[in-house]
Amino acid sequence: MAIRAEGTRSGADVWKRNSRGRELRERVVKILLMACAYLSIFTTVGIVIVLFEETSRFFLKVSPVEFLTSTQWAPPQGEFGVLPLVYGTLMATVIAIAVALPVGLLTAIYLSEYAPRNLRRWLKPALEILAGVPTVVYGYFALTFITPFFRDSLFSGIESFNAISAGLIMGVMIIPTIASVSEDAIYAVPLSLREGAYALGATRRETATRIVVPAALSGIAAAVILGISRAIGETMIVTIAMGAQANFGGSPLQGMQAMTAYIVQVVGGETPRGSITYESIFAVGSALFLMTLTLNLASYWFVRRYRETY
Amino acid sequence: MVRDSTKVERQEGGVGGPDFKASMSVRYGLDRAFTVLVTAAALVGLVVLALLLADVVRDGSSMLSLEFLTSFPSQVFPENGGIYPALIGSLWLLALTGLISVPLGLGAAVYLEEYAQDTRINRVIEINISNLAGVPSVIYGLLGLGIFVELLAPVTGGGSVLTGALTLSLLILPVIIVATREALRAIPGSIREGGYALGATRWEVIWSHLLPMALPGALTGIILALSRAVGEAAPILVVGVSLYQTYTTAGPFDGYMALPTQIYDWISRPQQVFQDSAAAGIVVAMVVLLVANSFAIWLRNRYQQRS
Numbered sequence: 001m002a003i004r005a006e007g008t009r010s011g012a013d014v015w016k017r018n019s020r021g022r023e024l025r026e027r028v029v030k031i032l033l034m035a036c037a038y039l040s041i042f043t044t045v046g047i048v049i050v051l052f053e054e055t056s057r058f059f060l061k062v063s064p065v066e067f068l069t070s071t072q073w074a075p076p077q078g079e080f081g082v083l084p085l086v087y088g089t090l091m092a093t094v095i096a097i098a099v100a101l102p103v104g105l106l107t108a109i110y111l112s113e114y115a116p117r118n119l120r121r122w123l124k125p126a127l128e129i130l131a132g133v134p135t136v137v138y139g140y141f142a143l144t145f146i147t148p149f150f151r152d153s154l155f156s157g158i159e160s161f162n163a164i165s166a167g168l169i170m171g172v173m174i175i176p177t178i179a180s181v182s183e184d185a186i187y188a189v190p191l192s193l194r195e196g197a198y199a200l201g202a203t204r205r206e207t208a209t210r211i212v213v214p215a216a217l218s219g220i221a222a223a224v225i226l227g228i229s230r231a232i233g234e235t236m237i238v239t240i241a242m243g244a245q246a247n248f249g250g251s252p253l254q255g256m257q258a259m260t261a262y263i264v265q266v267v268g269g270e271t272p273r274g275s276i277t278y279e280s281i282f283a284v285g286s287a288l289f290l291m292t293l294t295l296n297l298a299s300y301w302f303v304r305r306y307r308e309t310y
Numbered sequence: 311m312v313r314d315s316t317k318v319e320r321q322e323g324g325v326g327g328p329d330f331k332a333s334m335s336v337r338y339g340l341d342r343a344f345t346v347l348v349t350a351a352a353l354v355g356l357v358v359l360a361l362l363l364a365d366v367v368r369d370g371s372s373m374l375s376l377e378f379l380t381s382f383p384s385q386v387f388p389e390n391g392g393i394y395p396a397l398i399g400s401l402w403l404l405a406l407t408g409l410i411s412v413p414l415g416l417g418a419a420v421y422l423e424e425y426a427q428d429t430r431i432n433r434v435i436e437i438n439i440s441n442l443a444g445v446p447s448v449i450y451g452l453l454g455l456g457i458f459v460e461l462l463a464p465v466t467g468g469g470s471v472l473t474g475a476l477t478l479s480l481l482i483l484p485v486i487i488v489a490t491r492e493a494l495r496a497i498p499g500s501i502r503e504g505g506y507a508l509g510a511t512r513w514e515v516i517w518s519h520l521l522p523m524a525l526p527g528a529l530t531g532i533i534l535a536l537s538r539a540v541g542e543a544a545p546i547l548v549v550g551v552s553l554y555q556t557y558t559t560a561g562p563f564d565g566y567m568a569l570p571t572q573i574y575d576w577i578s579r580p581q582q583v584f585q586d587s588a589a590a591g592i593v594v595a596m597v598v599l600l601v602a603n604s605f606a607i608w609l610r611n612r613y614q615q616r617s
Contacts, residue, residue, distance in 0.1 A: 041435060049456075054456070134543070135544075139574075140573070140592060236544055263451075
């Protein structure tokens with residue numbers, strides 16, 4: 001580099017005197033970069049303002065008590081009790097976590113404690129691809145493959161739109177999230193803890209399940225909370241495979257509507273701005289935002305806790 | 311630790327306590343079973359991915375052809391329909407989202423990593439970014455609907471492809487910022503000190519050395535984020551993507567169709583031919599995404615080996 005530079009440019013070209021212009025440029029650049037970073041604050045403020053504005057208009061027409069406690073959801077009839085939508089969302093989420101927690105955690109244990117190094121280098125990216133599959137694709141798979149499969153094998157009475165197929169596939173979608181965040185936590189457990197366990201005569205499984213996993217528990221909790229948050233916010237799988245009929249207290253084999261699916265259903269039709277239906281999607285959005293915000297902050301808290309331990 | 315020792319005291323009278331199994335053959339047997347279990351768990355995701363790919367290829371093969379890529383979708387002759395306008399729309403979304411989100415994301419990451427001191431406001435920004443990464447995509451759609459479609463309609467043209475790109479940009483910014491920050495953090499401090507020692511200003515060091523060195527790592531995050539943006543259907547459905555239009559997008563203020571929403575539209579129609587079209591569209595989308603993701607991962611592996 002130095003030799004080539006010497007040949008092509010003389011020292012006089014490279015050297016620059018400190019100038020006021022240079023100082024000015026430094027200051028302008030810093031302000032521009034700062035603006036980029038502050039944009040994230042504006043994004044959050046924007047979300048809060050937009051949601052709050054329309055939601056407050058909604059609550060002028062529908063009482064918050066009715067919204068939060070009524071079990072009737074029928075917008076055309078003016079019935080706005082959000083619980084049936086929350087029920088649909090939670091049903092899909094519980095099924096998804098029932099799949100993703102065991103599979104994701106065992107995958108993380110495999111990746112960190114069992115997998116040979118070479119295999120690990122291939123398996124982790126493969127899981128990332130699983131996380132990168134568009135959710136409409138998962139929705140299609142749940143609707144056209146999983147549901148017919150269940151109808152032919154286990155549950156003959158299953159409806160074409162149902163919570164169990166949507167939930168199961170959503171679980172598959174979340175496996176990479178839970179696996180990768182838990183693996184980070186498990187990997188961070190100091191080697192000395194494992195060596196201590198081996199020295200006391202523990203087997204590999206005993207070390208993994210009794211020493212390493214408990215030591216990483218708070219990171220694993222963060223992973224699970226993050227997974228729950230993703231499941232609650234997931235939209236296309238539940239829209240495509242779980243249906244558009246609010247159903248409070250329905251069984252997993254029946255169709256039901258999730259909060260996110262309601263938003264998509266409304267924007268799909270021509271809904272004029274200012275109508276109560278238009279405002280209702282923001283009210284549902286606010287509830288969704290508060291649920292995921294709480295979970296995300298809880299997850300953040302757990303992650304920091306385990307980072308501080310070691 | 312404390313809990314363990316009390317346990318031992320309590321069990322002093324016994325022969326090792328209820329947890330202790332003296333039989334090594336039982337313990338090794340359980341170990342073998344557990345090894346099989348964790349290996350199987352690690353394969354679950356891959357098996358589903360393989361099943362999924364096989365399923366869409368089987369369903370979509372009847373529709374897949376070169377004409378499928380170059381034709382408009384058709385209600386009258388659905389067998390001859392294609393994804394051309396959706397493909398063009400998705401390319402527009404990709405290009406505009408990249409143009410908007412990459413400079414903003416790099417800028418924010420450079421500020422947070424190279425300029426920001428550990429003040430309260432900067433800590434708030436950090437927590438805020440990690441929270442934004444967890445906000446559901448459909449909420450970004452509502453944000454876009456309130457700001458870009460309604461409030462800024464004179465600037466963005468309402469439900470234009472620019473609005474879609476702006477919304478997707480906000481959605482993926484946190485991912486780009488986090489990836490770039492990690493790449494910047496991996497650069498040793500000696501590079502910066504060397505630059506300062508030669509009289510370079512902070513920005514000169516960033517521009518000449520830090521950004522080029524961080525690029526491979528940042529690029530991986532950027533590609534993964536952009537491929538996620540292109541695969542998103544929910545937010546653009548909210549900000550007004552067209553489910554059918556008779557022209558292709560030719561400028562940032564035009565209406566647009568997109569691959570994932572075209573697929574969604576086909577899925578929601580009951581006729582078999584539309585289901586098959588959806589599968590064929592999925593095959594196209596998956597090929598594009600698999601290539602992009604593999605490239606990103608290859609790039610990162612190469613980069614990690616060097617550093």
